[in-house]
Amino acid sequence: QVHLVESGGGLVQAGGSLRLSCTSSGLPLDKFEDVAMGWFRQAPGKEREGVACTGFNGRDSYYAQSVKGRFTISRDNNKNTLYLQMNGLKVEDTATYYCAAMHFAGCLSSTWFKREEYVTWGQGTQVTVSS
Secondary structure (H helix, E strand, O other): OOOEEEEOOEEEEOOOOEEEEEEEOOOOOOOHHHOOEEEEEEOOOOOOEEEEEEOOOOOOEEEOOOOOOOEEEEEEOOOOEEEEEEOOOOHHHOEEEEEEEEOOOOOOOOOOOOHHHEEEEOOOEEEEEEO
């Protein structure tokens, strides 16, 4: 059973924008509105890296330094949906983007970017930025 489904990826020119969505059909352990959610990305030949995290109510957020000021994470708990608004895209943002759910309500500054903090993952959506 697929619990998280990402969408919104595609091909865009450098400097452009995309908005990714991640919709939950029901998490196996928790309710969507009770847990922190994150976005990760993985480029070919590279490790999966944390992009952003937001707490259960969307009030606290953390970002990777490489995307800070360009990407915005948000959520709509009424729609069980997580978003990632990506502006000012760069070629180096090209990757498969994954959303993931924690088993906890909040992101911690020291651990939010670690894969092992997340218990449920989506299947990913491809983002390709051309020069």
